Amino acid sequence: MNQLSRITPVSDAEAARLVRPDTLADLASDITATAPSGRRGHAAAAPRPARRRVLLIAAPLAAAGVAAAVVAASSIASPGHQHGSAVKDRPAVTRSHPATGHRTTQARVLSFVRHGGYIIVKVRDPLADPTRYNAEFARHHLDIRLTMVPVSPSLIGTVVYMGLSQGASPITPITAQGRCFTGGGGSACPVGVRVPADFHGNAVLTFGRAARPGEKYESTASAFAPGEVMHGMSVQGETVAQVVAALHARHVTVPLFNTVRKSVGRNVRHVPGDWYVYDAVPWAPGQVMLFVGPTRTEPKLGSGVSRGPQPSPSPTR
Amino acid sequence: MWQVSKGVTLPSPPIAAQDERQRRFEAAYAAHHGPVFGYVLRRTSNPDDAADVIAETFLTAWRRLEDMPPEPQARLWLYGVARRVLANHHRGERRRWALADRLRTDLAVYRPPEYTGELALIAEAFRGLPAADRELLALTAWEGLDHGQIAVVLGCSRNAVRIRLHRARKRFAAELARGQARSAHPGVSVPNGDLA
Numbered sequence: 001m002n003q004l005s006r007i008t009p010v011s012d013a014e015a016a017r018l019v020r021p022d023t024l025a026d027l028a029s030d031i032t033a034t035a036p037s038g039r040r041g042h043a044a045a046a047p048r049p050a051r052r053r054v055l056l057i058a059a060p061l062a063a064a065g066v067a068a069a070v071v072a073a074s075s076i077a078s079p080g081h082q083h084g085s086a087v088k089d090r091p092a093v094t095r096s097h098p099a100t101g102h103r104t105t106q107a108r109v110l111s112f113v114r115h116g117g118y119i120i121v122k123v124r125d126p127l128a129d130p131t132r133y134n135a136e137f138a139r140h141h142l143d144i145r146l147t148m149v150p151v152s153p154s155l156i157g158t159v160v161y162m163g164l165s166q167g168a169s170p171i172t173p174i175t176a177q178g179r180c181f182t183g184g185g186g187s188a189c190p191v192g193v194r195v196p197a198d199f200h201g202n203a204v205l206t207f208g209r210a211a212r213p214g215e216k217y218e219s220t221a222s223a224f225a226p227g228e229v230m231h232g233m234s235v236q237g238e239t240v241a242q243v244v245a246a247l248h249a250r251h252v253t254v255p256l257f258n259t260v261r262k263s264v265g266r267n268v269r270h271v272p273g274d275w276y277v278y279d280a281v282p283w284a285p286g287q288v289m290l291f292v293g294p295t296r297t298e299p300k301l302g303s304g305v306s307r308g309p310q311p312s313p314s315p316t317r
Numbered sequence: 318m319w320q321v322s323k324g325v326t327l328p329s330p331p332i333a334a335q336d337e338r339q340r341r342f343e344a345a346y347a348a349h350h351g352p353v354f355g356y357v358l359r360r361t362s363n364p365d366d367a368a369d370v371i372a373e374t375f376l377t378a379w380r381r382l383e384d385m386p387p388e389p390q391a392r393l394w395l396y397g398v399a400r401r402v403l404a405n406h407h408r409g410e411r412r413r414w415a416l417a418d419r420l421r422t423d424l425a426v427y428r429p430p431e432y433t434g435e436l437a438l439i440a441e442a443f444r445g446l447p448a449a450d451r452e453l454l455a456l457t458a459w460e461g462l463d464h465g466q467i468a469v470v471l472g473c474s475r476n477a478v479r480i481r482l483h484r485a486r487k488r489f490a491a492e493l494a495r496g497q498a499r500s501a502h503p504g505v506s507v508p509n510g511d512l513a
Contacts, residue, residue: 010427034376
């Protein structure tokens with residue numbers, strides 16, 4: 001196939017040269033900072049057939065910011081918005097508590113509305129116990145697991161993670177974007193999912209929700225993104241002492257610093273005040289982690305070198 | 318910047334296992350990112366798509382790392398992952414990945430080459446082939462793989478590769494001959510079918 005070799009569009013070496021070393025390193029560390037696999041939640045289960053998993057990471061919302069924090073109840077679930085042959089939910093369900101036998105009344109955490117060939121599922125309570133979402137999906141004969149994770153403010157209401165089993169019919173997440181964009185200040189950011197009425201297969205979906213005070217984020221936007229605590233700040237050439245003081249004025253604290261030693265990033269609690277700050281990521285409400293080092297400019301990392309421990313879920317979770 | 322997910326609620330494995338997993342991924346990434354970038358860029362018409370496919374390929378590899386065979390087959394396995402991601406992509410299942418944002422910026426300078434003369438004829442004949450033929454021929458000519466390696470990428474037998482490749486080459490030769498004939502006698506191929 002000599003002829004075809006002559007029209008090789010680009011060689012491996014040329015392709016690799018197009019990408020800057022730090023892009024290369026960051027892509028690897030960004031990927032390994034994501035959850036390794038969805039299987040682990042079912043440790044005892046046999047490995048499932050090949051699953052197609054998709055990570056959707058929404059770009060920070062431009063102006064949503066804290067307004068997005070009212071992700072809570074979905075206004076769309078109001079009867080006035082129901083179209084077509086609605087699968088009407090009673091607003092609450094009464095059931096016996098398994099342990100006490102007491103009958104308790106629990107509000108539905110999801111709403112299901114049939115529209116055309118789809119079921120529109122909206123999240124009514126983003127802070128509900130995930131098992132309640134799963135139970136409600138199951139009640140509608142849908143094998144869909146929905147979880148909510150605490151995220152930094154600008155990612156609230158967005159899809160952080162979506163996985164579909166191979167061959168599953170496509171489901172479409174309904175994110176907060178667009179709804180929060182136009183502002184309106186208090187406009188709610190309903191999140192949900194559009195499921196074909198004849199959905200088959202299974203799916204796992206994770207949405208970002210507001211973090212409770214002290215709760216560590218599991219997914220973050222840039223600390224400098226609109227809506228995040230360092231929006232409008234610059235750390236270029238600033239020392240740790242300067243940045244920490246500026247953050248203090250914003251009532252933001254720094255529980256951890258990340259510093260690279262011998263190509264390995266580590267999280268430490270204290271660093272010299274005259275060190276320099278390179279970058280920052282949101283850590284928890286009112287907290288950021290700073291990437292720091294003794295030199296004014298960040299040392300370049302080689303390809304494949306991780307930036308070190310990221311503010312990913314604590315391994316002890 | 319850091320517009321990436323830092324992980325989700327799924328319980329994490331013990332730290333040692335996690336470190337080992339990360340090391341294994343990083344080793345494969347360091348060794349094979351060039352071939353994977355090349356594989357994807359050679360098969361996409363615009364760099365934005367390439368960036369998304371590359372990011373999804375490595376993300377899938379990270380999630381399915383347990384399925385990755387040891388060297389020297391890791392590269393072939395990664396090609397297989399990239400091939401499936403590309404196939405989904407071509408079926409219209411396109412996703413824009415924040416993970417790929419910086420890659421997209423870096424790759425933006427890339428333009429697929431445009432060929433003239435004889436090379437244009439070769440390129441045209443190649444484009445005229447069924448996708449399965451193109452992939453077989455490309456794995457041979459562009460990735461330089463032998464029958465056994467292609468069998469790993471495609472998940473079929475070596476013999477099947479040999480037979481399919483033989484047919485693909487024949488179809489390519491026929492397509493090329495047709496193109497050459499057309500270019501030698503341009504009058505026979507005006508759009509409405511009339512002779513010029």
